[in-house]
Amino acid sequence: xxxxxxLQENDLDDLYAMAQNAGKGLTTLxxxxxxxxxxxxxxxxxxxxxxxxxxGLYLFALEDTELRKTVGISGIQARVGLDEVFYNYRLxxxxxxxxxxxxxxxxxxxxxxxxxxxxxxxxxxxLSDDYKGGGSGLLLSRCRFxxxxxxxxxxxxxxxxxxxxxxxxxxxxxxxxxxxSKFFDMEFSEADMLSGxxxxxxxxxxxxxxxxxxxxxxxPARAVIGRVHENTAPALKMLQAEGFNFNGLVDIFDGGxxxxxxxxxxxxxxxxxxxxxxxTQTPIDLDVPAGxxxxxxxxxxxxxxxxxxxxxxxxxxxxxxxxxVAEALNLESGDPVRLAPLKDNGPQFLxxxxxxxKADDRVRESRSRF
Numbered sequence: 001x002x003x004x005x006x007l008q009e010n011d012l013d014d015l016y017a018m019a020q021n022a023g024k025g026l027t028t029l030x031x032x033x034x035x036x037x038x039x040x041x042x043x044x045x046x047x048x049x050x051x052x053x054x055x056g057l058y059l060f061a062l063e064d065t066e067l068r069k070t071v072g073i074s075g076i077q078a079r080v081g082l083d084e085v086f087y088n089y090r091l092x093x094x095x096x097x098x099x100x101x102x103x104x105x106x107x108x109x110x111x112x113x114x115x116x117x118x119x120x121x122x123x124x125x126x127l128s129d130d131y132k133g134g135g136s137g138l139l140l141s142r143c144r145f146x147x148x149x150x151x152x153x154x155x156x157x158x159x160x161x162x163x164x165x166x167x168x169x170x171x172x173x174x175x176x177x178x179x180x181s182k183f184f185d186m187e188f189s190e191a192d193m194l195s196g197x198x199x200x201x202x203x204x205x206x207x208x209x210x211x212x213x214x215x216x217x218x219x220p221a222r223a224v225i226g227r228v229h230e231n232t233a234p235a236l237k238m239l240q241a242e243g244f245n246f247n248g249l250v251d252i253f254d255g256g257x258x259x260x261x262x263x264x265x266x267x268x269x270x271x272x273x274x275x276x277x278x279x280t281q282t283p284i285d286l287d288v289p290a291g292x293x294x295x296x297x298x299x300x301x302x303x304x305x306x307x308x309x310x311x312x313x314x315x316x317x318x319x320x321x322x323x324x325v326a327e328a329l330n331l332e333s334g335d336p337v338r339l340a341p342l343k344d345n346g347p348q349f350l351x352x353x354x355x356x357x358k359a360d361d362r363v364r365e366s367r368s369r370f
Contacts, residue, residue: 001066001286002136003328004143004297004306006047007040007059007073014070015040015061018126028124029073046078047302053154054079058147059124060304062131062140065328071131072140075124076147078154081117085205088113088162088249088258091226094211110212110225113249116258120148120155121162125235135290135308135342141238143306145268146297146340150304158262160247161239164232165256166224175255178221183207191253207252225255232256241344242267268295272340277331278318286310286325295340296321298329305329308342 007015012033019031029036043059045051055078062072080086089110097104122144127137148155167173167188173180176188183206184191214222226246228236236259243265249258263269286309293308296319307328313320319337321329331337 001064001307001324001328002071002131002139003063003065004060004139004304005063006302006304007043007061007070009040009044011061011070011073012037012040015073018071018073018128021129022126028075029126043075047304049302054082054118056154058144060140060143060147062127062136064131072127072136073124074126074140074144075122076144076155076159077121077123079118079156080121081114081119085114086117087207087252088116089212089252089255090115091248091250092211094213108214110214110250112207112209112252115249116160118156119260120159122159123161135293137234138238138290138342139295139306139308141235142242142268142295142340142342143297145242145263145266146272146295146306146338147304148263148266149269149272150297150299150338151301152263155263157264158260159266160258160260161244162251162258163236163256164229165251165254166227166229167254173254174218174220174224176253178217179212180207180253188253221255226250226257228256268340272338275314275319275337275339276317277326277329277333277335277337278315278320279323279326279331279333280320281323282320284310284313284320284322286322291343293342295342296325296329297338297340298331299336299338300330303330314339 015036016031016033019029019036022029039057039059042051042057046056046058057078058076060074061070063069064071090113092109092111094107094109095105096107125141127140148159165173165175171189171192173188176191180188180191214225239259242261244259244261246257247260250256251258288310292311294311294314295306296309297304297306305328307325309319309321309325319339321331326332
C-alpha cells in the first residue's frame with residue numbers, strides 16, 4: 001500500500017538517495033544530508049505546531065508500507081519572502097513611441113519582482129523512478145491540496161508553484177549562461193546549489209535591478225523563458241488540470257514559469273466530499289486501476305494521512321475500508337474522512353454528492369483532529 005504521511009527523521013536516507021538520483025535542477029531538495037536533515041527537523045516542528053504558522057514547512061512522504069520505504073516527497077511552504085526577499089522576474093512590455101517619427105515599439109522585458117511575498121508555495125515534489133505511473137505521482141502532488149483545504153487558516157488564499165526551467169543534460173541553463181553568469185563567475189549548477197542551500201536572495205540581490213531587454217539576449221536564452229524542463233512537463237500538466245495558470249513570473253536563474261491558483265478554485269478542493277469511515281471485515285479488492293480509485297484522507301493536522309481506495313467503497317454517508325487501510329490512516333469507524341478524485345476524469349459520484357457535503361464544511365474545524 002502507498003500512504004502519504006508527514007516526513008519523519010528516519011526518512012533521511014531514502015530522501016537523500018532520491019535527491020542524488022534526481023540530478024541537477026531540483027533547487028529545494030539538493031543532495032546535501034545536512035540541509036535535508038534541517039528540512040526534516042523544520043517539518044517536524046511545523047506539524048507539532050512549535051513554530052510560527054507563517055514559518056511552517058509541511059513535507060509529506062509517500063511510503064510503500066510493504067517495503068517500509070519512502071519513495072516520494074512533496075511539500076508546502078506556508079509563506080515565502082518573510083525571512084529573505086523572494087525574487088522572480090516578471091515578463092512585461094516596455095513601450096516607446098514618437099508621434100513625430102511615427103515610431104511605436106513594444107519591447108519584451110524582465111523586471112525583478114517580489115510579487116509572491118507572503119504567498120504559500122507548493123514545492124519539493126520528487127518521486128522515485130520505480131513508482132512513476134499508476135497514479136502515484138497524482139497522489140503525491142494532489143494530497144497537498146487536500147491539506148490546504150482542510151487547514152486553510154495556515155495558508156494564503158492564493159498558492160503558487162515555481163517550475164523547473166530548461167537545462168541540458170550537463171546542467172547548463174541557456175538563460176543563466178546569457179544573463180546570470182555575466183554577474184557571477186560560476187556555473188549554473190553551482191548557483192543552483194547555492195540557491196538550494198538558502199543563498200538565493202544573496203545571489204538575486206547582485207543581479208541587475210534595471211529591466212532586462214529580451215532582444216539583447218541571444219535566441220537560445222529567449223527561447224527558454226517561461227518553459228519547463230522536459231522532466232517537469234507532466235507536473236505542469238497536472239497543475240494546469242487543477243486550475244493553475246502561468247502568472248507572468250519566471251525563475252531568475254533558469255526562466256522556469258511560475259503558476260498560481262486560488263485555493264477555493266483548485267479542482268481537488270472543489271470536487272472533494274466528506275464521509276465517515278466504516279471499517280469492515282468484508283474482503284475488498286484494493287488492486288484496481290487508477291481511474292477507479294479515489295483519494296481518502298483522515299482530517300488530522302499533526303498526522304495527516306492519505307491513500308487510495310476503490311470507488312465501489314463509497315456510500316451516501318460512509319466509505320467502507322478494510323482494517324489495514326483504516327490502520328494506515330489512523331482511523332476508526334465513525335471518524336470523518338475526506339475524498340477527492342485521483343484522476344483528471346474522476347468519478348462522477350463525487351460530483352453528484354458535492355452539494356450534500358457543503359453543509360459538513362461548517363463543522364470542519366470542530367471535527368479536525370489536532
